[in-house]
Amino acid sequence: MSERRSAAAADRLPVLKTHKVYVGGKFPRSESGRFDRALAPDGTPIANICRCSRKDVRDAVTAARAAQAGWAARTAYNRGQILYRIAEMLEGRSGQFEALLAAGGRAPDEAAVEVQAATDRLLHYAGWTDKFQQVFSSVNPVATSHFNFSILEPMGVVGVLAPQSPLLGLVSSIAPAIAGGNTTVVLVTGSQPLPATTFGEVLNSSDVPGGVVNILTGRRDEMLAPLAAHRDVDAVLLCSPDPDVARSAEIEAVHNLKRVAVRAHEDWADVQSPYEITDLQEVKTTWHPIGS
Amino acid sequence: MTDSTPPTGLTAPKLRLGLRDGSDDGWGYAPAPESTDHVELRDRYGLFIAGEFTDAADGRTFETANPATEEKIADVALAGDADVDAAVAAARHAYDEVWSKLAPRERGKYVYRIARVLQERGRELAITESLDGGKPIRESRDVDIPLAAAHFFYYAGWADKLDYAFPGRGARPLGVAGQVIPWNFPLLMAAWKIAPAIAAGNTVVLKPAETTPLTALKLAEIIRDAGVPPGVVNIVTGAGETGAAVVQHEDVDKVAFTGSTEVGKLIRRALAGSGKHYTLELGGKAANLVFEDAAVDQAVEGIVNGIFFNQGHVCCAGSRLLVQESVAGEVISKLKDRMETLIVGDPLDKNTDIGAINSRAQLDKIEEYLEIGEAEGAEPFQTSCPVPERGYWCRPTLFLHASQSHRVVQEEIFGPVLAVQTFRTVDEGIAMANNTPYGLSGGVWSDKGAKAFRVTSRIRAGVLWANTYNKFDPTAPFGGYKESGIGREGGLAGLHAYLQPEAAA
Numbered sequence: 001m002s003e004r005r006s007a008a009a010a011d012r013l014p015v016l017k018t019h020k021v022y023v024g025g026k027f028p029r030s031e032s033g034r035f036d037r038a039l040a041p042d043g044t045p046i047a048n049i050c051r052c053s054r055k056d057v058r059d060a061v062t063a064a065r066a067a068q069a070g071w072a073a074r075t076a077y078n079r080g081q082i083l084y085r086i087a088e089m090l091e092g093r094s095g096q097f098e099a100l101l102a103a104g105g106r107a108p109d110e111a112a113v114e115v116q117a118a119t120d121r122l123l124h125y126a127g128w129t130d131k132f133q134q135v136f137s138s139v140n141p142v143a144t145s146h147f148n149f150s151i152l153e154p155m156g157v158v159g160v161l162a163p164q165s166p167l168l169g170l171v172s173s174i175a176p177a178i179a180g181g182n183t184t185v186v187l188v189t190g191s192q193p194l195p196a197t198t199f200g201e202v203l204n205s206s207d208v209p210g211g212v213v214n215i216l217t218g219r220r221d222e223m224l225a226p227l228a229a230h231r232d233v234d235a236v237l238l239c240s241p242d243p244d245v246a247r248s249a250e251i252e253a254v255h256n257l258k259r260v261a262v263r264a265h266e267d268w269a270d271v272q273s274p275y276e277i278t279d280l281q282e283v284k285t286t287w288h289p290i291g292s
Numbered sequence: 293m294t295d296s297t298p299p300t301g302l303t304a305p306k307l308r309l310g311l312r313d314g315s316d317d318g319w320g321y322a323p324a325p326e327s328t329d330h331v332e333l334r335d336r337y338g339l340f341i342a343g344e345f346t347d348a349a350d351g352r353t354f355e356t357a358n359p360a361t362e363e364k365i366a367d368v369a370l371a372g373d374a375d376v377d378a379a380v381a382a383a384r385h386a387y388d389e390v391w392s393k394l395a396p397r398e399r400g401k402y403v404y405r406i407a408r409v410l411q412e413r414g415r416e417l418a419i420t421e422s423l424d425g426g427k428p429i430r431e432s433r434d435v436d437i438p439l440a441a442a443h444f445f446y447y448a449g450w451a452d453k454l455d456y457a458f459p460g461r462g463a464r465p466l467g468v469a470g471q472v473i474p475w476n477f478p479l480l481m482a483a484w485k486i487a488p489a490i491a492a493g494n495t496v497v498l499k500p501a502e503t504t505p506l507t508a509l510k511l512a513e514i515i516r517d518a519g520v521p522p523g524v525v526n527i528v529t530g531a532g533e534t535g536a537a538v539v540q541h542e543d544v545d546k547v548a549f550t551g552s553t554e555v556g557k558l559i560r561r562a563l564a565g566s567g568k569h570y571t572l573e574l575g576g577k578a579a580n581l582v583f584e585d586a587a588v589d590q591a592v593e594g595i596v597n598g599i600f601f602n603q604g605h606v607c608c609a610g611s612r613l614l615v616q617e618s619v620a621g622e623v624i625s626k627l628k629d630r631m632e633t634l635i636v637g638d639p640l641d642k643n644t645d646i647g648a649i650n651s652r653a654q655l656d657k658i659e660e661y662l663e664i665g666e667a668e669g670a671e672p673f674q675t676s677c678p679v680p681e682r683g684y685w686c687r688p689t690l691f692l693h694a695s696q697s698h699r700v701v702q703e704e705i706f707g708p709v710l711a712v713q714t715f716r717t718v719d720e721g722i723a724m725a726n727n728t729p730y731g732l733s734g735g736v737w738s739d740k741g742a743k744a745f746r747v748t749s750r751i752r753a754g755v756l757w758a759n760t761y762n763k764f765d766p767t768a769p770f771g772g773y774k775e776s777g778i779g780r781e782g783g784l785a786g787l788h789a790y791l792q793p794e795a796a797a
Contacts, residue, residue, distance in 0.1 A: 135459050140783055142765035143442065150769045150783060156752075234774075247565025254561045256729065257553075257572070257775045273460070275793065283785045285769050286748050286756045 019193070021050045021217055022200030024063035025210015031055050036218065038194055041105035049193050052218035054226035057185065060214040061230050064157045064183040067211025072154050072181035076130035083126035083179055085206040090119045090171075093202060097167060097195055104166060104192040117269065118171040124272055125175040132180065132274045140285070147288045152281035154181035155259055156234035159227040161220070161249070163239035166192035169268040170199060173239050174213055176276035182235075183212045185227060189220040220245070228252035235259035235280055241266055321635070324642040326429045331419045337368045337505065339375055339529060340512035342382035343522025349374040354531070356505055359426035360639050360648040360683040368505050371528035376497070376537040379526040383468045383495040384543055386523030391495050392465065394521075400451030403491050405518040406511075407444035410437065410483075413514065417479060417507055422639040424506040425478055426648030426684070427602050429640050439764055440483035443782075446766035447491035450787055454492065457787055462794035465493035466569050467545030469790065472535040473508075474551050475501035475650050476605040476706075482508045484781045485548050486525055487766075492790040494546065495524045499538050502531040503651045545569065546790065550607075552704075553730075553775050560778075571779030571789045573607065573771060575704040576732030579725035580610030580761065581747065583718070584618045586737035590759065592626045595710070598735055598761040600634060600688050603646055604708040605654070607776075608733035610761055612701060614721050617714045624692065624712065631675050631688045638680065646708055649684040658686050658707035665691045665700040670711065696727060704730070718743065722750045731773030735761045754780070 019038070020027040030050035037045040050056075071079075090097070094115045101111035133152055140148040158177045163169030170188070177184050188196040200215045216223060224245070228236050229252040236253055238246045241264045250260050261279045265271055336353070338345035352370040357363060371379070391399065410417065414437045421432040454463040469489045473481035478500060489496045500508035512527045528534055532555075539547045539559050549559050550573040563570055580598045582591045598610025615623050639647035649655040666672050670691035679685035686708055694701050694711040701711045715721040725734055733755040736747045748756040754771045757763060764770065769785035771777050779789050 138784060140765065140767040140769075142763075142768055144763060144765065146760065146763060148765065148768050150785065243565055243567075250564035251561055254557050254564070257557065257560065257574075257778060259778060262567075275458075275461075282754065282773050283769050283771070283780050284754055284756065284773075285783075286758065287760055287763050287768070288744070288758045289760050 017047070019047050019049050019197040019217075021052060021056070021197070022204065022213070022215040023056070023060045024066070024214065025204060027200065027204075030218070031059065039191065040103060046103055047194060049197065049217045052216040052223055054222065056216055056218075057223050057226045058230065060185040060216055061157060061227070061232055063211040063214050064185050065232055067209055068154075068156055068183040071178070071183055071209060071212050074181075076133065079179060079181065080126045080129035082207050083122055083129060083175065086202060086208065087119050087122035087126060089202045089206045090115070090122065094119070096198065100194045100198060101167060104194070114168050118168045121168065121171050121272055122175055125179040125277070128274055128277060129179045132277050135274060136278055145290045147290055148285065150283050150285045152180070152278060153284050155280050155282055156182060157232060158182045158184050158280055159230070159233045159236040160184050160186040161224055161236070161238045161240055161245070162186050162188050162190070162196065163263065163268060164190040164266070165268045166190060167195040167199070169239065170196050172268045172271050172276070173237055173263070177237065177280050178208075178212055180277045180281050182280055184214065185233070186213060186215045187220065187223045187227060188215060188217045189223070193217045224249055225252050228258070229255050231256045233258060235261070237261045237263065237280065239263040239265075321643045323638070325638060326419055326422075326640045326642060328419055328423070328640065331416050333365060333420065333423075333506070335366055337366055337509045337529070339369045339371050339379070340509065340516070340525070340527040341375065341379045342526065343516055345512070348372060349378075354502060356424060356503060358423050359503075359650055360680070362682055362684075365424060365506065368509075368529045371499075371530045371534045371537075373537050375528055376534065376541060379497045379528050380468060380470070380541050380543050382523035382526050383497050386521055387468055387495040390521045391490070391524050392493055396452035396454065396493070399493060400448045400491065402518060402520045403444055403448035403451060403487060406515060406520070407441045407448060409514045409518055410441040410444060410511075413510070414438070414441070417510060419640065420510060421479055421507050422647065425475060425504040426639050426650050428644045428647040429642055430644070431602060436477055436480045439766070440480045443480075443483040443487045443766040447487040447787070450488075451491045451493075454791065457784065457791055458793040463791040464794055466790060466792060467494060468543060469494045469496045469546040469548055470538040470541055470544035471496055471498045471548040472538055472551065473498065473500055475504040476602060476607070478504035479507035479511060481550055482511055484786075488781070488786050489548075489790045490524055492787060494790050497526045497528060497538055497544070499528050499530060499535045502529070505529040547571075548789070549573065556777065569789075569792070571771070571781065572777040573779075573781060574732075574775065574777040575730060576607045576609065576772065576776050577612060577702065577704050577728050577730045578608055578610050578733040578735065578753065579612045579614050579751070580735035581614045581721050581725060581737065582616065582619065582623055583721070583736070583738040583743065584616040585739050585743070586619070587739055588619065588623055588626060591623065591737040592630050594735060594737060594759070594761045595627055596630055596634070599710040600646055600708050601762050603649055603686070605650055605706055606762065608755060608762065610733075610735045611705065611710060613710050613712045614724055615712065615714050616721065617716050620714045628673060628690070631690070632677070634675060634677065634688050636677050636679050636685055636687055646688060649686050649707065652684060654706065655684040655686065658705060658709060661700055661703070661705045661707070661709060662689065665694070665698065665709070665711070668698045668700070670694040670698055670700060696724070702728065718747065722747060725751050729775040732771075732776035733757070
C-alpha cells in the first residue's frame with residue numbers, strides 16, 4: 001500500500017509511509033490497535049490509517065488541556081509568527097499535498113489551487129492574531145467611576161469535527177481556533193484522511209507546541225459523541241452539512257453547556273473572516289475603580 | 293461533627309454591635325417607611341397581548357403576594373398554551389407588518405419613550421418592586437429602576453446604528469424572541485431582555501416570574517401608553533409551564549432565558565438542532581478573593597455587598613469568600629462586626645439592608661442549606677438582629693472553615709449565606725476560585741494593581757470586579773463562562789445577541 005508514485009528506478013522498492021495520528025506533539029498509533037483503509041476513488045486501498053477509539057479521544061483532550069494555558073499565554077505576536085510558520089511549511093510541501101489530493105481524486109490543477117488557498121488562509125489568520133482583539137474588544141463608558149473593559153478570551157479546548165474538504169476545510173476550521181488561543185482536538189472522519197495526517201507533520205515542524213492541535217482519524221459514530229460529551233472540552237465546532245450530526249452532538253454538548261458552532265458549508269473557498277475566530281471566544285468584562 | 297449529631301441550630305454570636313431595632317439600647321434607627329399611598333395596584337392583572345390586557349383563555353389565575361407580610365396583592369392571569377400561541381402570533385404579526393418596516397430612527401424613539409416614562413414613574417415602580425418581591429426599597433429605588441431605564445435609554449440609541457454592530461458586516465434582527473426572566477430583579481431583567489431585542493428590530497414575548505409579575509405588567513402599561521405598536525412587546529404571566537411554552541414555541545426565532553443552570557440545560561437540549569438563536573444567563577457560585585494586601589475595610593464592605601445585596605438572590609453573588617490565610621482572622625472578625633449592623637426587615641423601610649426572602653419556597657431552600665452546611669461540618673455564624681414575625685426572613689449567615697467538598701461551597705444557594713475558605717498563595721486562590729462548574733463572576737481585593745490584573749485575567753468567568761463588586765451598567769456586557777450560561781447581555785455584545793451578521797454592509 002503506498003501513495004501511488006511512479007518509481008524513478010524500476011528496480012527500487014519505495015519506502016511506504018505509515019500514517020499515524022498526531023497527539024500531544026507526537027505521532028502515536030491508536031491505542032485500540034484498529035485500522036481502517038484510506039481508499040482511492042476507484043476503491044483501491046492506498047494506506048492504512050488509525051481507527052481511533054473513545055480512549056484516543058480522551059487522551060487527545062488531556063493533551064489539548066495540558067497545552068491550552070500555555071498557548072493562550074503566548075503573545076499574540078508569537079501566535080501570529082507560528083501560524084505564519086505553518087504557512088511556510090505548507091508552501092514548502094505543496095507538491096506532497098497536491099499529490100495527496102490528486103490521489104484522493106482531485107484534478108491536478110484543482111489540487112494546486114486548494115493547496116495554495118489553504119496556505120493563504122493560514123497567512124490570513126496569522127495576521128489576525130494581534131488584530132481581532134483590537135477590533136472586537138471594548139472600553140465601556142459606564143456611568144460610575146470605573147475603568148470598565150470587555151476583552152475576548154479563548155474558550156479553551158475546542159473539539160473540531162473536521163469538514164469533508166480534506167485540506168482547505170481542515171485548515172479553515174483549525175486556524176481560527178488556534179489563532180485565538182484555543183487548543184483543539186480534530187476528528188478526521190472523511191474518505192480522504194491523508195492530507196490531515198500529513199498536515200500533522202507540517203504542524204509538528206512549525207513550532208506549534210505539542211497538544212495545540214491534535215488530529216485523530218477514525219469513524220464519526222465512534223469519536224464524535226465522546227468528544228461532544230467530554231466535560232473538559234469547552235466548545236465544539238461541528239463542520240457538517242448533516243443537521244442530524246449537529247443535533248446529536250449538540251445534545252451531548254449540553255452536559256457541560258459547551259459552546260457549539262455549526263458550519264454546514266461544503267465549499268470552504270470563501271469561509272474566511274474574523275468571526276470564525278470570535279465564534280470561539282468568550283467575552284470577559286472587568287471593572288476597576290477609578291479613584292484614590 | 294458527625295452524621296449522628298443532630299443540627300443544633302445556629303449559634304448566637306458573642307459580639308453585638310449597634311442594635312438598630314430600637315428595642316433595648318436606645319441607639320436604634322426610627323422606622324423610615326416609604327409611603328405607598330400613591331401607588332395604584334389593581335386586584336386583578338391580565339396578560340398583555342397585542343397591545344391589550346386580557347384574561348387567560350381558560351380564565352385561570354394565580355396569586356402574587358407580598359413576601360414581607362405573606363398577604364395577597366393581586367390575582368394575575370395564568371397563561372396557557374393558547375395564550376402563548378396568541379402572544380407569539382401577535383409578535384410575529386407585529387414583526388412582519390410593522391416593526392421590521394419601521395424606520396430605525398422611529399423605532400429608537402419608541403424605546404427612548406419607554407426609558408423616559410420609566411424614569412417618570414420610578415418611585416411607583418420601586419415601591420411596587422419592593423412590595424411584590426421583598427427587596428429593600430433602597431435597592432429598588434437606587435439600583436433596579438434607574439438601571440432598567442438606563443438599559444432602555446442605551447439600547448434605544450443603537451436602533452439606527454446597527455450597521456456599526458458587526459465590523460465589515462451588515463446586521464439584521466432575528467424575528468420573534470421568547471424570553472423568560474427570574475424573580476430576583478424583575479423589572480431590571482425585563483429591561484435587559486426587552487430593550488436590546490426591540491431596539492434591534494425584533495418583537496418579543498416575555499414571561500416574568502410567577503412571584504414577581506407586577507412591575508413587568510406596569511411596564512406593559514408604560515409600553516402601551518408610549519404608543520409602541522401592538523404586538524411588539526407581549527407579556528404572558530405564569531409559572532414554569534408557561535415559560536416552557538414560550539421557549540419551545542415553534543415560531544420563536546430566539547430564546548433568552550435567565551434562571552437556573554438546571555432549567556437552562558433543559559432549554560438548551562430542547563433547542564438542539566433547531567438552529568434557533570439563544571442566550572442563557574444561569575447560575576453562579578462566584579469567588580470573592582481577598583488578598584493580604586487588600587484594604588481590609590473596603591474589602592469587608594465589598595464582601596457584604598457581594599453576598600447580602602438583594603438578600604443574596606443574585607446569580608453573580610460573591611457566595612464564596614476566599615481569604616488569604618495571613619489576614620483571615622482580621623477580615624472575618626471585621627466581617628462579623630459589620631454583619632451585626634445589618635438590618636433585616638420591612639423592605640419599604642429606608643433603613644433596611646436585607647429585605648424579605650422572595651418566597652416560602654426559596655426560604656425553605658435556604659434553610660435546607662443552613663442545615664446541610666452545619667451537618668457537613670462547616671462552622672455557622674448568624675447575626676442576632678430581630679426579624680418580623682410574619683413574612684420570610686433569613687439573617688445574614690457565614691459558614692466558616694468550609695471545604696471544597698461541602699455543598700454550601702459547590703452549590704448555588706441564592707440567599708444571604710456566605711461560605712468562607714482560606715488560601716495561602718495566589719496560585720492556590722486562583723485554583724480554588726476556578727474549582728467550580730460555574731463561571732459567571734468573581735471578585736478580587738488587592739491594592740496591588742498588577743496582582744489585581746493578573747488574578748482577574750486568570751479567573752474563568754464573564755464578569756470580574758477588582759476592588760468593587762455587584763456593579764452593573766447597560767454598556768458593560770454581562771454573562772457567564774462554563775455552566776453559568778451562553779451569550780452576553782449588555783453593551784455591544786448584548787446587542788449581538790439579538791442580531792445576525794449579514795454579508796458586507
